[in-house]
Amino acid sequence: MAISAVRPRARAAFLNRSQWMGILFLAFGVAILLFFGRGLEPGQQAKFGLNPGWVSQAIPIPDLVLPVQPTIYILGSIALLLGGWQLARGFRSADAVLGVIAICFVVAFLTWAARGKSFNLVGMLGSSLVRATPIALAALCGVVSERSGVVNIAIEGIMLLSAQAAVIVATITKNLYLGLGAGILTGAIFAAIHAVMAIKFKVNQIVSATAINIFATGATSFISARFLEKNIDRLNNSGTFPVIPIPLLSKIPLLGPIFFENGIIVYLMLILTVVVHIVLFYTPWGLRTRAVGEHPRAADTLGINVFLVRYVNVILGGMIAGIGGAYFTIGSVGRFDEIMTAGKGFIGLAAMIFGKWNPFGAFASSLIFGFADSLQIKLQILRVPIPSEFLLMAPYLVTMIVLAGVVGRAVPPAADGEPYEKQ
Amino acid sequence: MMPALAVFTGLVIGAIVIAITDANVIAAYGNFLRAPGTALAATWRSIASAYGALFYGSLGSPKELYQAIQIYRSTGDNAPFLRAIWPITESLVASTPYIFGGLAVALGFRCGLFNIGAEGQIGIGALAAAWVGYSITGLPQFIHLPLAILAGALGGAFWAAIPGYLKAKTGAHEVVNTIMMNWISFRLSDWLLNGPMKAPGYRPITPNIEPTATLPRFFPSPIRFHAGFFLALAIAGLVYWFLFKTTLGFEIRTVGANPRAARYAGMSITRNIILAMVFSGALAGLAGASQVLGVDHWVGQGFSAGYGFDSIALALLGKSHPGGVVLASLLFGTLRSGATRMQSLAGIPIDIISIIQGLVIMFVAAPATIRWLYRIRVERIEEVVLTRGWGK
Numbered sequence A: 001m002a003i004s005a006v007r008p009r010a011r012a013a014f015l016n017r018s019q020w021m022g023i024l025f026l027a028f029g030v031a032i033l034l035f036f037g038r039g040l041e042p043g044q045q046a047k048f049g050l051n052p053g054w055v056s057q058a059i060p061i062p063d064l065v066l067p068v069q070p071t072i073y074i075l076g077s078i079a080l081l082l083g084g085w086q087l088a089r090g091f092r093s094a095d096a097v098l099g100v101i102a103i104c105f106v107v108a109f110l111t112w113a114a115r116g117k118s119f120n121l122v123g124m125l126g127s128s129l130v131r132a133t134p135i136a137l138a139a140l141c142g143v144v145s146e147r148s149g150v151v152n153i154a155i156e157g158i159m160l161l162s163a164q165a166a167v168i169v170a171t172i173t174k175n176l177y178l179g180l181g182a183g184i185l186t187g188a189i190f191a192a193i194h195a196v197m198a199i200k201f202k203v204n205q206i207v208s209a210t211a212i213n214i215f216a217t218g219a220t221s222f223i224s225a226r227f228l229e230k231n232i233d234r235l236n237n238s239g240t241f242p243v244i245p246i247p248l249l250s251k252i253p254l255l256g257p258i259f260f261e262n263g264i265i266v267y268l269m270l271i272l273t274v275v276v277h278i279v280l281f282y283t284p285w286g287l288r289t290r291a292v293g294e295h296p297r298a299a300d301t302l303g304i305n306v307f308l309v310r311y312v313n314v315i316l317g318g319m320i321a322g323i324g325g326a327y328f329t330i331g332s333v334g335r336f337d338e339i340m341t342a343g344k345g346f347i348g349l350a351a352m353i354f355g356k357w358n359p360f361g362a363f364a365s366s367l368i369f370g371f372a373d374s375l376q377i378k379l380q381i382l383r384v385p386i387p388s389e390f391l392l393m394a395p396y397l398v399t400m401i402v403l404a405g406v407v408g409r410a411v412p413p414a415a416d417g418e419p420y421e422k423q
Numbered sequence B: 001m002m003p004a005l006a007v008f009t010g011l012v013i014g015a016i017v018i019a020i021t022d023a024n025v026i027a028a029y030g031n032f033l034r035a036p037g038t039a040l041a042a043t044w045r046s047i048a049s050a051y052g053a054l055f056y057g058s059l060g061s062p063k064e065l066y067q068a069i070q071i072y073r074s075t076g077d078n079a080p081f082l083r084a085i086w087p088i089t090e091s092l093v094a095s096t097p098y099i100f101g102g103l104a105v106a107l108g109f110r111c112g113l114f115n116i117g118a119e120g121q122i123g124i125g126a127l128a129a130a131w132v133g134y135s136i137t138g139l140p141q142f143i144h145l146p147l148a149i150l151a152g153a154l155g156g157a158f159w160a161a162i163p164g165y166l167k168a169k170t171g172a173h174e175v176v177n178t179i180m181m182n183w184i185s186f187r188l189s190d191w192l193l194n195g196p197m198k199a200p201g202y203r204p205i206t207p208n209i210e211p212t213a214t215l216p217r218f219f220p221s222p223i224r225f226h227a228g229f230f231l232a233l234a235i236a237g238l239v240y241w242f243l244f245k246t247t248l249g250f251e252i253r254t255v256g257a258n259p260r261a262a263r264y265a266g267m268s269i270t271r272n273i274i275l276a277m278v279f280s281g282a283l284a285g286l287a288g289a290s291q292v293l294g295v296d297h298w299v300g301q302g303f304s305a306g307y308g309f310d311s312i313a314l315a316l317l318g319k320s321h322p323g324g325v326v327l328a329s330l331l332f333g334t335l336r337s338g339a340t341r342m343q344s345l346a347g348i349p350i351d352i353i354s355i356i357q358g359l360v361i362m363f364v365a366a367p368a369t370i371r372w373l374y375r376i377r378v379e380r381i382e383e384v385v386l387t388r389g390w391g392k
Helices: A002-006 A017-038 A068-088 A093-111 A121-147 A155-175 A177-201 A203-228 A254-259 A262-282 A284-293 A296-301 A308-332 A344-354 A359-382 A390-403 B002-020 B023-030 B035-057 B062-075 B079-112 B118-135 B141-170 B172-194 B228-245 B247-257 B258-265 B269-294 B307-317 B322-346 B352-366 B369-376
Strands: A045-048 A064-067 A118-120
Touching: A017 A093, A017 A296, A017 B322, A045 A068, A045 A093, A045 A121, A064 A068, A093 A118, A093 B258, A118 A121, A121 A155, A121 A254, A121 A262, A121 A284, A121 A308, A121 A344, A121 A359, A155 A177, A155 A203, A155 A308, A155 A344, A155 B079, A177 A203, A177 A308, A203 B307, A203 B352, A262 A284, A262 A308, A262 A359, A284 A296, A284 A308, A296 A308, A308 A344, A344 A359, A344 A390, A344 B172, A359 A390, A390 B141, A390 B172, B002 B023, B002 B035, B002 B307, B002 B322, B002 B352, B023 B035, B023 B118, B035 B079, B062 B079, B062 B228, B062 B369, B079 B118, B079 B228, B079 B247, B079 B269, B079 B307, B079 B322, B118 B172, B118 B269, B118 B307, B141 B172, B141 B269, B228 B269, B247 B258, B258 B269, B269 B307, B307 B322, B307 B352, B322 B352, B352 B369
Parallel strands: A045 A118
Antiparallel strands: A045 A064
16 A cells, blocks of 8 residues: 555664563563562462352362462563563564563562452453453454455444444343344444445545444433433343353363353354454455455456445444444443443454454454453452552553554555545 | 535434434324324424524524613613623633634644544643643733643643654554543543542532633623633634644645655654644643633533544534634534533433534535535545554
């Protein structure tokens, strides 16, 4: 694409990227020792619960008990050693090492936060997956749509509209599955509007999506104020999908309670991630989609209907986002609140970019955001001396760091965001 | 003519939304076949009462104004006159932050940047202005007021500089980053208003600013019309001059219109992107400052209240031209102050304005829809680059 020439040229820096990484690693090591290693009482222990707090099918296993001081010293030293090695010799894959160090940092932080207390690790990982669900679905919507070359930042608004539609229909019909259907349908409709704007009218895709986002905020708040507030029981009180433990699989310790004791929307998310991966990379439709996203002209020449592929993908993406929207209401709290998506659609886009436009990558990075989200709640319960407002900023900060490409740079589909003009 | 048709169409669809969500109208259509006249009349009543309240609330009534002038002439009593001009001054008050916000987004557009973060920048600008306004005492107004205004601009500029820097240096898309900055600013202001900047008492608000930091008002108390409006007009002129009469403005526009040409001409893309974001943020910060120093005199939670998102509609409607932005701001300020009135008189939620705005953006961005709707023949229009894909 023409714009690629425009990226600011890297100046000859006094430190190269590899050296910067080394300094970053060292900084992590110092931070671990400085923030968490000071003022510890010797012999203090942190207890990590490996059985969920809820009634679970899983076979119980003993809890993990870590001595706080040695654990933090060891983790800090690992980070310092890796940093020193990076500066002296350099790792082949600095990104992977950064991942290891980030995990060291998080573990050290948790050990520090849970010192002298007990902390339910499996419970938190389980809630990470649940909290990652709307983000992962948003990211998946982005993957499906952008692989065909249409940027969709309307996911936030689409999810908001779907969330409201789902709860209203589910409350009126007293059927959660019809509510889910309504959410999916709403997602399809608004994605279709975006598709028509982007593909037929060749509107700037960011602008069209922003219009949908503003419309969604206004429309959902309008409907809330006009109808829902007065008739909460008749319109805005649906209940939520029950937790369905999967037979046998849910008995596995650790993994069982995290993955196999969830509501239907979490399972749908997991299934869709796999399905989209298979469709995208192992079917003719997926090949067409990627061809259209990378080089629509060539695809057109080969007889692929560029417009059709884009319409179908954007609308399918909208349906996936509709499931994500339904999660907010009938999947988690059973009622609609204004602006309840709180930027999750945009965080999903960051997860998509971090996941390099791959379904599994997008899922994995959604888990990071879900983890950050559930961590801040756990930390409030543990009474960590950090104001809760700052903990609430964590997912947004992580998004910005991810987008800044600290961890590897991703390349979007070549024709992403470009309207196609048939010749 | 296109923007006018877009606004008109938005208002018409807004009217339809008002009618079909009105319980009385729905009931009347229940027996449409038996009494079609009743149903149509109910529809008309619903729309007329809503939009009547909207226009009365935003512009006042000419008859009342005329009578008030008569009373003033004959008796010298100016109270009816002030009552009569109150709605229109409220519209101007609502337009003031819109002008700044619209200019902020428009300046970004001119550089090919989509600053969705005006919302957060307005909030931070307001907090900065309020902080200078209440924490410094004993300064004369001609120093204190400019200082507070400057603080607002700097606060907004700082908040926008971060995504600007990230865009220029790493290619991280400003749309997502400015939205993340919005959320961070909301959390930050929650913390500030409950902690360091909290006024004594139980409400999470800042203390009142010193009288020396307030923007002067022109009429006695209920009328809040203040000097910020004229400051906004002056800044609009300044932005026009900057964009179209200075070298830096030319560079920023060139980077927006054709980055490749700008690069070959030896302009620094990085520098211009960062500068455009900084100026854009400063304008948004001024929106927050003018609202605090001119109208509220303190900052509470949910301060920016959608001004930032509305600004996007304004910039698009004004075609990213300062003059157009001012006109669009006057229109939306009028709509907004009228909608407040409509909410209290006709019970229509104020969010109808967001619905209309979303539609207007769509129609302005896709002139083809308007052309299709009104069967207008196609004309070649110069394309304005608004924003680009994922920082490629």
